[in-house]
Amino acid sequence: MLHGSSTANYLGVDKGLELFRDICAGGHSPDVIAYNVMIKALCKARRATKAESLFNEMVSKGLKPSVATYNSMVDGWCKEGEIELAMSCMARMYEDEKDPDVVTYTSLIHGLCASGRPGEAISRWNEMKGRGCCPNVITFMALIKGLCKCGWTSKALVYFREMEEKDMEPDSGVYVFLVISFLLSGNISAGFVIFREMVCKGRFPVLVDRNYMVAVDAADKFAEDYRSSCYVTCQIKDRRLSIVDVVSRK
Template identity: 90%
Template structure:
C-alpha cells in the first residue's frame, strides 16, 4: 500500500485546530513548516489560516518578533517568492493593527511591484522599486525576484541581469527563484549557453534546483535545439526522484523528432505513456503530443 500524502486541506485543518487549542506556538510553527517545506505539491495554505496564524498567534506575543516571523513564514511558504495578493493583504492589515506602518508600506509596495510585473508592466514596477529605495525602504529578495521575473518575461534579459547585480550590491543573495527566472528568460531569448552557465553558478553557490528550475532548463534547451543537453538534465531530474510534467516529455519528444532522431524521440514518448504523463484532452500539450505520436509511429 502506498503512502497517503497529506494535502492542502489536511494542513489547513491542522493549522486551524492548533491555533484554536492551547497548544504551544512552537507546535504551530512546526506544523506550518511541515506544510510549507513538505511534499504538498502546490505548497499553498489558505488565506484564512495565514491571517489567523499571524493575527492571533504572532502579534502581541512576547515570544515572537511579529514582522520577522511573518516574513519567515511567507518566505518558507513560497520559497522567497511573494505569496498571493490575498495573503499579502492580510499581512498588511495585521501590520497596520500592530502600528508597523513603515513595514506595511513596504509590503504594499511589494504587492504593487509583483502585480505590475505580472501584468508585464516592468517599467512602471521599476519606477516604484526605485522610489521605494529612495525612501530608505529595503527591497526583500522576493521583491528583487519579482523584478527579475518581470524583466525576463518582457525579454529584457540584460535589465534582469542588472537587477541581480543590484541584489549583490544590496547584500542579497539570489535564490532558486531568481535563477529559475533567469534560466527561463535566457533560453527564451536564444541564449542557452548563458542559461547553462547560470545553472552551474547556482549549483556552485550551494543553491539546489527544484522541479520548476529543472523543467525551465529542459524545456528551454529543447526550444533552443540543445536536445541532447536537455536529455542529460532530464535524466538528472529523474535520478533525484523529481517528477517531470507532461510538458517536459512533449518538449523532448518534439525536439528529438524535429532533429530527426526518431528512435530517441520514440523512447521518450514511450516513457511518457508508461509513466502516465500523456497530456489529457484539455491540456495545451495534448495536440502536440498527438502530432508527435503520429510522427513516432510513421
Template identity: 30%
Template sequence: MQTMLSIIKSRPFNPLFRFISLLPTATTTPHSFSTSPSKTPLQNQFETWINHLKPGFTPSDVHRALQAQSDPDLSLDIFRWTAQQRNYTHTHLTYLTVIKQLIAGRRYRQAETLIHEVIAGACDPSVELYNAVIRFCCGRKFLFSLAFDVYKKMLRSEDSKPTLETYSLLFNSLLRRFNKLNVCYVYLHSVRSMTKQMKANGVIPDTFVLNMIIKAYSKCLELDEAIKVFRDMGLYGCEPNAYSYGYIAKGLCEKGRVNQGFKFFVEMRDKGFVPSASTYVIIVCSLAMNRRFEDAIEVLFDMLENSKSPDHLTYKTVLEGLCREGRADGAFDLLDECRKRDVNMNEKMYKALLRELHYICREGE
C-alpha cells in the same frame, strides 16, 4: 429656465463627498455629531468610529480603527477624514492597512489613487508597504510600469531597500510577458539589470528566483548564461529542481543542441524529478526530428508512465518519422501500444493518426 433640482441631477456624483455633511465644522467637535434616526447605517457607523477617535489621536489609533472595519468604503472615509485633521499625518502603517482593505474589497481605482500618493511621498517609507504595492501593481496589466517606479524608489531609499520578496514579485511579473521571442529580448535587459542590482544589494536569491532567471535566459535561447546560473545555484545554498532542469532542457532542444538537452533530461530523471508535459513534448519531438527514434520512444513511454499524455502533434512527429525511415510496421505497432497505454487517446485521435500513417505509407510506395 432650469430648476435647482435639474441642475443638481445634472452634476456627477462624487463618492468622496458622501459624508461631507458629517464632517465637523469650525464650531463642532468630533464628538458633537447627532444620531438622527434618518441616517443610514453606514453613516451611523462612520459617526461612531469618528467619535471613538479621541482628540489628539495618533496613527496607531487610526490603524486600529481601520483594522476594525469590514467595509472598505467606510475605511477609506475614515482614512480621508483623519487626514484632514490638524496636526495629524498618516504613516506607512495606515496606508498599508487601507490599501489592503481596498484591494480585498475590489476597490482597485481607489487603491491606485492611494498608491500614487505613496509614490509621491505621502508617508514614510516601508518595505512591507512597498512590497504590497508592487504585488498589486504586478497583478494589474496596466500598472506594470508603476511597480518598477516603486522598485526604483526602494533602490534610492536608505531604510527600505528591495528584499527577496521584491525581486520574486518583479521577476515573476516580467516572466509572464515572455510569451514571444522578440518580446523576450525586450525584457531580458530588465532581468539582467535586476540580477546585478540584487547582488549589489546583498540579497541572496532562493531557488524560485534563480529558476525564473534561468527561465528568462532559456526563453531567449541564451543557454550559456542559463547554464551558468544553473551551475552557480549551489553557491547560494540552492539545489536545482525539476523546473531548473526542465527550462534548460527545453531551451537547449529549441536551440538545436539536442544532445546536450537530452543529457539534462536524463540527469533530471536520474534524480527522480518528473518533467512537465511541455518538457516531455519538446524532448520527444527533438529526438524524433534528429532520427533518434529509440530515445524518443523511450521518453514517450516514460511520459505515459508518469500520467502525462502527448498531444496529436507529438505522436504524429514520431510516427511519421518512423514511416519515412522505412519502419512503417514499427510505426503501426507503436500506435497500437500507445493506444493501450494512453488513457486520454480517444477513438478520434487514434483514427486520425491511423489515417495519417496510411497516407504517409502510400506516399512512400
C-alpha cells in the same frame, strides 16, 4: 492592443495602483510588503518599467528591498525579454547583500533560454549550484524546456535524466518538448524512447491539456514509422493509450 483577461488584469493593476497612491496621499507610509505587492502585480502585467519606478521610490524612502522584491523585478524584465536589465537587477541584488534564491535563478534561466542564450542559461545553472542553491522541479523543467526550444535537445536530455535521478516528477509538457525536439532534429529513435517512457509512466497529456494535440501529432508520426508503429498500435488497442486521432488518420 489588450483583449479579454489581459485588459481586466491591466485595469485591475491600475485600480490597485490608484488605491496605493490614495493611501500615500492620506499620510500613510506603505512598508516593503505593500510595495512588494504592487511591484509583483505590475511585473506580472508586463509593466516592469512602472514597477522599477516604484522600486526606486521605495529605496528613496529608506526602505530596503527584500529578495522577493528583486525576484519580481528579475522575473518582470525576463518576461519582457529585457535580459540585460534582469541581470543588472541581479547584480544590484548582490550589491545590496541579498543572495539570489532558486526563484531568482529559475526566472533568469527561463529568460535566457527564451532569448536564445542557452549557453548562458547553463552557466547560471552551474553558478546557482556552485552557490549551494539547489534547483527544484520548476527550475529543472524551465531549463529542459528552454534548451529544447533552443535546439539543444541532447543537453536537455542530460538534465532530464538528472531530474529523474533526484526522484523529481516532470510534467507531461517536459516529455512532449523532448519528443518533439528530437523529432524536429530527425532523431526519431531518441524521440521514441522518451515517448515510450511518457506512455509507460502515464504522462501522456489528457484531452484538456494544451500539449495534447502536439503529443497526438507525435504519436501519429510514430504510428507511421515501421520501427515504432507496432508499439503505438498495441497501446491503443489495449487502451493504454487513448488517442482516437491517430486511428482516424491512418
